[in-house]
Amino acid sequence: MTAPIEPGRLTPRDPADSDPLRDPALYFNRELSQLDFNFRVLAQAQDPQVPLLERLKYLCISCTNLDEFFEIRAGTLRHAQDLGLPAGPDGLAPATALSRIHDSAADLVAAQYACWNDVLRPALDEAGVRVLHRDAWNAKQTRWLRAYFRDEIMPVLSPLGLDPSHPFPKILNKSLNIVVVLKGRDAFGRAGHLAIVRAPRSLPRIIQIPEKVSGGPHDFVFLSAVLSAFVDEMFPGMEVKGAYQFRVTRNSELLVDEEEVENLALALRDELVGRGYMRAVRLEIAEQCPKPIVRTLLDNFDLTENAVYRINGPVNLNRVIQVYDLVARPDLKFPPYQQRVPSGTEAMFERVSEGDMLLHHPFEAFSPVLEMLRQAAEDPNVLAIKQTLYRSGKDSPIVEQLVQAARNGKDVTVVVELRARFDEEANLGFADRLQEAGVQVVYGVVGYKTHAKMLLIVRREGRKLRRYVHMGTGNYHSGTARAYTDLGLITADPDIGNDVHLIFQQLSGHAPTLKLKRLLQAPFTLHAGVLKRIDRETRHAAAGKPARIVAKMNALNEPQVIRALYQASQAGVQIDLIVRGACTLRPGVPGVSNNIRVRSIVGRFLEHHRVYWFGNDGEPDLFCASADWLERNLLRRVETGFPILEPEIAARVYDEALANYLADNTQAWELQADGSYRHVQPGDDAMPHSAQASLLAKICG
Known part of the structure; x- marks a missing residue:
């Protein structure tokens, strides 16, 4: 488990650095925090309230997660140790971190096999499922x-x-x-x-x-x-x-x-041959x-x-x-549910012309995105389609529609991220298929993974061209749209459409740094935009105005963002963070982060939204994004944060993806100052509330 905070006065990591907010004691280790997430997954397998085969599934997920942890996180740490790289913000040298990882992973492995041998296997046997x-x-x-x-x-x-x-x-x-x-x-x-x-x-x-x-x-x-x-x-x-x-x-x-x-695709093919060894x-x-x-x-x-x-x-x-x-x-197993399909999908361009469409997966179907792409492929008024693909799954219907669009004479450009971890081979395969169909395939930008989720359709309407855009917090993958919680926005807003157009030009050509009107873009303006908005809340609090930040993401470790959140907390900003996995920020430290609360939700679906909300003295800013607040996402990837402009939709996003999760008292875990997580339980006078269950009831009926 994550090491507890050292007692005593905070001291700077570097004697030449007088900023106490850089003290290593204020930062958890990213790898150990990631391991902690798997204890929370395993807790689902140990919960008798969860259906038995679902408990088995959670056990297997915790095992698979641990495999990937060693393949990526531990493997990267060993590489850092070999290169003699210094400690990170938490002050742990790679060798020390690896030693602590072994201890924590050994505890996790012991708990996994105790769950299997002593709990699940006997329970399955009793239920007539015998291993x-x-x-x-x-x-x-x-x-x-x-x-x-x-x-x-x-x-x-x-x-x-x-x-x-x-x-x-x-x-x-x-x-x-x-x-x-x-x-x-x-x-x-x-x-x-x-x-x-x-x-x-x-x-x-x-x-x-x-x-x-x-x-x-x-x-x-x-x-x-x-x-x-x-x-x-x-x-x-x-x-x-x-x-x-x-x-x-x-x-x-x-x-x-x-x-x-000279050729990234060829180099990756060669690397994939030896990956297993x-x-x-x-x-x-x-x-x-x-x-x-x-x-x-x-x-x-x-x-x-x-x-x-x-x-x-x-x-x-x-x-x-x-x-x-x-x-x-x-x-x-969990009872089945029927995803809701929004009305108007039979004529997507007419529907989106009337106003933005929000999709909240998996409670709402991914089919409107597929249907819009299908209609675009067949519509003689559609001139061009541009899309980013990070993960799309085997036999992807998205790829099939893009191929069909190209065959129908549309100008189709697809930015394929070849280095989507563990999907490299699949991405190489569908990149070849797209190219064979006449699609212009671009492999992104050297040194920066393209992680943004964008679809742009250019359609002639009368004498004008109109842009239709889909942007999301998750991948263009129909399978994960039934297993992950994500948000997608379909809009014909001209400013968003122009911003997306400019980003595609930048990815496929050699465009300069862009001045975007609505979107935040990593590695250029997203990091600075988040810091700017945190600072604005800090100034509001210093002026005695209401100040609040609520953000939901998968992981948090970017040091500048964390220091900005500490400063905001010191000024009195009330901060609620919903972080599914690794979180290196230490909440609840008196005088530093006592106004910051961090919680993690683990339930039936994998939490995957990225939503940032800033109170802004009664005029809130709300962004959905493809990026977590991680160094790699904010500084070394192509990411986008897109605003929710229509007030009714913004209110819905806040209620469903933020306030709803802050009210969860059955599947929530609160991060403590010592690094442990406390499972939230309903109080004596409180009704049990599961964020995911409430969305199933509200949206799916």
Whole structure:
């Protein structure tokens, strides 16, 4: 967990720097704060009020999140350690941070497996969904599994005995492996010692036993249990003294020097080939594995003891998520809901001409965006379509509509961000498809990821051209639009349309720094615009006027913004921050941040809105944005913040995405000054209020 604040007077980090707001004690470590988020996710898996299969899903999400944490955050920290980079605002050197990460991650892993072994697995068994431990197989199940192993598994395995002519094999990132201890001699007279069995990714990690064999409709086993049970069949004539599953996690951050390559797409294709074999950062190993074998693995992967996690169960626990999809038990899942589709979508241009349209996902459908694009592709009056794509998903309907628009003679330009983490291969694929259809594909700006979410349609109406714009806080991905909370605005406001047009010109050409009328844009005006508005609230408070800031985002770590918030708090500005994940600001410090409150919401949907609200002495400023208040978003990415101009829509955004979440007393966690999170509970006289549940009731009915 995050380290508590040091007692005593605050002292500057640098003796030459007299600003006490730079004191490392005022900043949490970003990586440790990110880890803390997964404890809150795991708490959902431990909550008996949540449907059982949904609890299983939360457990798997916490495991998958931890995988990605090691692949990216821990991997980046190890790289920083290698380069000798200095400590960040929190004062923790990379080596110290990595040590604390190991301790916190070990606690999380222990809690995950305790939840699985002691809570969820028994509860699932009682509900008739059995994930059978090897010791629990009866004779009939064992016979079927042995036959399955011989027919379906063993033919694709290539066990490798380790000896001078067979060195340790390359182990793919996050792949399932078994290290086998052997005794005896093989047909060539070679003495057995160790062998490695690698499970190809073509094999299912969860195997369902037929009902006629098992007697139950929902009986499953892990592939790792089957491999361990029948591993002796791969080494006839030798004695298997032990078989221990393991998994290695590798740094997956692609390091392409964009300024040194002539073709970014080709360079990324080359990097993707080797991503699965980059530097190791974590070793998961069965807890009963003998120390000498663990040492052999550590030496091979060039890891130290603080990278080892001994596992009481399957090393790839997140794979049990397949059970969620394989079991049709509505009684064990969240009740279904019907997304609302706003009226007027059958004629989107006419509808938006009458006024802006707000979409609040996932409570409202993403279909109006798809429908507007479809209508644009077919409309003879539409001349041009421009769009940014960061993540769009496999077989994206967005891509299909853009292809169709190009085939229909529209001028289509798409800014594809190739370096969308873990989506690089998919993005390369649909970029090729777009280019083949005649779409002008642009790969953004060297050194700056294009993370802004913008769609621009240019339509001839009479003698004039009119611009229609969609901007959002989330990606153009129909799948996440059912799982993430996000806001989208569709507007024909001429100033916003012109601003978006200028940004697209800048991305595709070599335009100078822009002077935008309505939008804030990173890396140019968004950071300064946020600081300016925080300072305005500070001045209002100093003048005795009401002053308040409410902001919702996924993460917060930008030091200048944090110092500005501290100064605002000192002046008396009341500040409420809704930060889902990592937050390096320390609230509740007397004389510094006692007017700042930070809460995190974890519920059925992944919180993903980015909304900034500034009271402005009764004339509020409200922006939705693609950017969190992170250094990378505000200073090293192309991002946009867009104002909500129509008063009724602005009031709706404030009520639904801010005030509603501040009232949550069932799924909210409040960040304390010592770095811990306190689960908010309804008081004796308060009615329970879930922000997400209230939106489901209000919007979906």
